[in-house]
Amino acid sequence: MSDLLRVRDLSTRFFTEKGQVNACESISFDVQEEEVFGVVGESGSGKSVAALSIIDLVESPGKITSGEVWYRNATLAEEVEGDRPEAVDGEFVDIRQLTTRERRALRGPSFSMIFQDPMSSLNPSIPVGEQIAEAVEVQRRARSNPRSTRSRTQGYGLASLVAGTVLPSQSYVSEPSRAKAIELLEQVGIPDPADRADEYPHQFSGGMLQRAMIAQALAGEPDLLIADEPTTALDVTIQAQILDLLRDLQADTGMSIMLITHNLGVVARMCDRVGVMYAGELVERGTLEDVFDAPVHPYTQGLLGSLPDLEDPAPRLQPIEGNVPDLLDSEMGERCYFADRCPKAMEECLSHPSMHDAGGSTEHEARCVLTETEYDESRALSSNHFGESQTEEKR
Numbered sequence: 001m002s003d004l005l006r007v008r009d010l011s012t013r014f015f016t017e018k019g020q021v022n023a024c025e026s027i028s029f030d031v032q033e034e035e036v037f038g039v040v041g042e043s044g045s046g047k048s049v050a051a052l053s054i055i056d057l058v059e060s061p062g063k064i065t066s067g068e069v070w071y072r073n074a075t076l077a078e079e080v081e082g083d084r085p086e087a088v089d090g091e092f093v094d095i096r097q098l099t100t101r102e103r104r105a106l107r108g109p110s111f112s113m114i115f116q117d118p119m120s121s122l123n124p125s126i127p128v129g130e131q132i133a134e135a136v137e138v139q140r141r142a143r144s145n146p147r148s149t150r151s152r153t154q155g156y157g158l159a160s161l162v163a164g165t166v167l168p169s170q171s172y173v174s175e176p177s178r179a180k181a182i183e184l185l186e187q188v189g190i191p192d193p194a195d196r197a198d199e200y201p202h203q204f205s206g207g208m209l210q211r212a213m214i215a216q217a218l219a220g221e222p223d224l225l226i227a228d229e230p231t232t233a234l235d236v237t238i239q240a241q242i243l244d245l246l247r248d249l250q251a252d253t254g255m256s257i258m259l260i261t262h263n264l265g266v267v268a269r270m271c272d273r274v275g276v277m278y279a280g281e282l283v284e285r286g287t288l289e290d291v292f293d294a295p296v297h298p299y300t301q302g303l304l305g306s307l308p309d310l311e312d313p314a315p316r317l318q319p320i321e322g323n324v325p326d327l328l329d330s331e332m333g334e335r336c337y338f339a340d341r342c343p344k345a346m347e348e349c350l351s352h353p354s355m356h357d358a359g360g361s362t363e364h365e366a367r368c369v370l371t372e373t374e375y376d377e378s379r380a381l382s383s384n385h386f387g388e389s390q391t392e393e394k395r
């Protein structure tokens with residue numbers, strides 16, 4: 001299977017009043033064609049920021065400070081190669097080297113994103129079918145005239161930007177786009193799509209709204225759909241239906257999916273490969289089997305901890321004692337970011353580990369000294385998490 005996306009050393013920082021927050025720290029991973037790539041990690045570990053960084057939606061005071069995002073698209077590569085050969089490598093284009101405008105034009109036909117809350121993508125005062133038809137129309141026009149209209153896609157599907165988007169009048173949407181919208185509603189499993197298209201978002205149930213948002217995200221026939229906690233707000237039965245839908249759509253369309261979730265059951269059910277994030281870094285990645293059956297990083301082991309069994313419909317991340325650091329640059333220091341919570345922290349962990357081969361498949365890597373060294377209690381760090389949690393309990 002070949003790569004669709006190669007993310008290399010991507011770093012995103014927020015420049016806040018409290019200081020510089022390292023939300024994403026030199027992240028590297030690949031998303032292959034036609035796969036579901038899962039991203040797991042506790043709250044605040046940088047999953048959403050990583051996703052937003054790929055699709056260039058990081059908002060102020062955030063800024064992508066370094067890194068490359070190589071996207072396979074032969075047509076784009078050909079377009080760019082003439083004047084910016086350094087941004088092209090074979091069929092890949094480093095989208096970080098494109099202009100903001102060019103990158104934004106990729107939203108829709110190349111990348112699109114869905115969220116936990118459908119109302120972040122749908123306008124409550126416009127019929128659902130109309131909004132999807134609008135998304136189709138934007139893509140249709142962009143394809144026929146890439147230079148002049150692609151900027152209209154700016155922000156579609158995004159809460160913060162949708163609010164500021166002037167929606168075109170009825171007449172803007174052509175008949176074929178309306179028909180395509182109904183087709184999309186049907187494709188995502190909405191019954192009586194022609195009738196439902198005329199209804200407003202509040203007339204849809206949560207699950208149906210989620211489906212409508214997915215239809216909207218599919219309007220541009222994206223190569224990569226990024227789904228950020230797409231089912232967390234739904235009840236378990238509906239969650240399963242939406243996940244099945246995503247899996248089916250992936251197979252039907254051949255797109256890739258980057259799936260962000262807290263739920264390890266969702267990962268086990270959906271993902272081909274997985275990345276585990278901790279404190280803004282990717283700390284382990286590999287195939288589902290690598291990460292679930294032979295995790296090397298104590299953080300991954302902790303998350304999987306007493307994972308009851310994979311038949312459980314909703315196993316959650318196991319709580320690990322202590323908290324994710326707040327990612328302030330001034331407080332991050334040189335040691336492994338997990339060392340303070342790690343039951344296997346050793347003296348070696350005082351210097352920051354890099355990614356190393358972790359056994360299993362060729363892709364399995366972890367950012368941990370245990371890839372190279374056996375745990376040795378005699379070298380255990382004295383200020384490990386046991387000491388800290390005891391003082392916390394006394395308080």
Ligand SMILES: Nc1ncnc2c1ncn2[C@@H]1O[C@H](COP(=O)(O)OP(=O)(O)OP(=O)(O)O)[C@@H](O)[C@H]1O
Nearest residue numbers: 014016021023042043044045046047048049050327
């Ligand atoms: N707008 C912002 N301003 C300042 N810091 C931010 C902002 N957005 C995110 N961050 C920082 O980036 C870090 C990573 O946030 P992110 O939302 O990516 O985490 P996450 O893994 O997606 O968490 P969750 O599972 O809760 O969605 C946060 O800890 C926060 O410190």
Ligand code: NI
Nearest residue numbers: 047048049228
């Ligand atoms: Ni998030």
